[in-house]
Amino acid sequence: MALDNTLNFMGYRKIAQIASAILLVISIASLSTNGLKLGLDFTGGTLVEVAYDKTADLGSIRSALDTAGYNNALVINFGSDQDVLVRLPQSNNSQLGDELLAVLKQGHEGDIDLHRIEYVGPQVGEELREQGGLGLLAALISVMIYVTFRFQFKFSIGAVVALAHDVIIVLGFFSLLRLDFDLTVLAAILAVIGYSLNDTIVVSDRIRENFRIVRKGQPEDIINRSLTQTLGRTLMTSITTLLVLSSLFVFGGEIIHGFATALIVGVFIGTYSSIFVAANMLLALNLSKEDLAIPVIEGADHEDGMP
Numbered sequence: 001m002a003l004d005n006t007l008n009f010m011g012y013r014k015i016a017q018i019a020s021a022i023l024l025v026i027s028i029a030s031l032s033t034n035g036l037k038l039g040l041d042f043t044g045g046t047l048v049e050v051a052y053d054k055t056a057d058l059g060s061i062r063s064a065l066d067t068a069g070y071n072n073a074l075v076i077n078f079g080s081d082q083d084v085l086v087r088l089p090q091s092n093n094s095q096l097g098d099e100l101l102a103v104l105k106q107g108h109e110g111d112i113d114l115h116r117i118e119y120v121g122p123q124v125g126e127e128l129r130e131q132g133g134l135g136l137l138a139a140l141i142s143v144m145i146y147v148t149f150r151f152q153f154k155f156s157i158g159a160v161v162a163l164a165h166d167v168i169i170v171l172g173f174f175s176l177l178r179l180d181f182d183l184t185v186l187a188a189i190l191a192v193i194g195y196s197l198n199d200t201i202v203v204s205d206r207i208r209e210n211f212r213i214v215r216k217g218q219p220e221d222i223i224n225r226s227l228t229q230t231l232g233r234t235l236m237t238s239i240t241t242l243l244v245l246s247s248l249f250v251f252g253g254e255i256i257h258g259f260a261t262a263l264i265v266g267v268f269i270g271t272y273s274s275i276f277v278a279a280n281m282l283l284a285l286n287l288s289k290e291d292l293a294i295p296v297i298e299g300a301d302h303e304d305g306m307p
Contacts, residue, residue: 005228006221006224006225006228007224007227007228007231008224009223009224009227009228009275009276009279010220010223010224010279010280010283011224012276013276013280013283016272016276016277016280017280020165020273020276020277023169023172024165024168024169024172026172026176027168027169027171027172027173027175027176028168028172030172030175030176031168031171031172031175034175034176034178035175036171036174036175036181037174037175037178037179037180037181038180038181038182039180039181039182039183039185039258040087040118040182041182041183042132042181042182042183045087045088045119046087046088046100046117046118046119047085047086047087047116047117047118047119048085048086048087048100048101048104048114048116048117049078049083049084049085049086049114049115049116049117050083050084050086050101050104050112050113050114050115051082051083051084051112051113051115052082052083052084052110052111052112053082053110053111053112054082054110055081055082056077056081056082056083056084058075058076058077058084061075061084061086061104062075064103064104064106065086065100065103065104068103070088070100070103073086073087073088073100074086074087074088078254083115085254086100086104088100098117101114101117132183132186135186135190136167136189136190136193139163139190139193140160140163140164140193143156143159143160143163143193143197144156144157144159144160147159147160147201147204150201151204151205151208152208154281154282154285154287155204155208155282157281157285158200158204158277158278158279158280158281158282158285159197159200159201159204159278161277161278161281162196162200162273162274162277162278162281163193163196163197163200163273165269165273165277166192166193166196166266166269166270166273167189167192167193169265169269170189170192170262170265170266170269171189173265174258174262179258179261180258181258182258184255184256184258184259185258185259185261185262187259188258188259188260188261188262188263188266189262189266191263191266192262192263192266192267192269192270195241195263195266195267195270196266196269196270196273196274199234199237199270199271199274200273200274200278202230202233202234202274203226203227203230203234203274203275203278203279204278206226206229206230207222207223207226207279207282207287209226210222210225210226210229211287211289212289219282219283219286219287219288220283223279223282223283226279227275227279231275234271234274234275235271238267238268238271241263241267242264242267242268245260245263245264245267246260246264248260249261249264
């Protein structure tokens with residue numbers, strides 16, 4: 001029976017387990033079959049962003065590039081119908097950007113302004129993939145060590161499981177919808193780890209405190225009470241963060257579109273996991289008052305003048 005004035009979060013833990021399992025299976029299946037649509041930062045290649053003086057005809061641009069021998073060129077609008085992004089993956093020609101711009105100018109009667117040319121070699125892209133994966137792994141290991149020393153080993157398992165849950169679902173979201181995965185998205189995922197961890201730390205701190213001061217009640221009841229006490233803070237933090245991210249998503253432009261998307265998905269999943277995944281793991285690991293009891297130091301009472 002739940003404590004008075006508390007919400008019975010853990011009463012829905014089995015439903016949450018099923019929901020998380022479904023999301024994880026879908027994400028892992030998509031990552032296994034589709035993989036990630038890696039951006040230029042990871043695949044290597046040349047990217048040219050140009051601005052036309054009128055609405056750009058993407059079909060004519062593709063035809064001109066095909067005629068010039070660039071059969072694998074990706075041509076899309078970038079922001080407006082006058083801005084065009086041309087990308088050729090896995091190219092070893094560092095002068096390719098200038099050549100592409102020359103081809104575009106030949107087939108157009110008017111002005112074309114060059115906004116940027118970016119070239120990333122295949123070797124650099126491979127190193128970025130490896131370093132990005134190692135960065136995610138190092139972050140999770142660091143979190144586990146920190147939470148173990150800050151709280152208790154069972155808390156660290158719950159925190160890492162929750163963070164891995166969040167990362168896999170965000171990656172699965174990008175894989176399933178075939179969204180570009182570049183360095184900005186990787187940075188967003190690392191930010192999601194920090195956001196989710198901060199929320200989990202707040203909840204864990206309240207759970208530890210209540211386990212020590214509440215004399216009656218089952219672990220499930222104490223966890224429900226702790227989650228209820230931190231719910232207002234959790235929701236306010238999530239809502240204000242989502243307001244900022246929504247503004248970035250709508251008005252920030254294509255360059256940070258993936259960054260904002262990853263963070264929006266991550267905030268939703270991170271808020272959910274701090275309540276239903278991390279806390280759920282504590283129950284699964286049979287967290288008890290004995291696990292969080294403050295060690296008694298022999299002779300401490302005598303030193304304070306107590307008999």
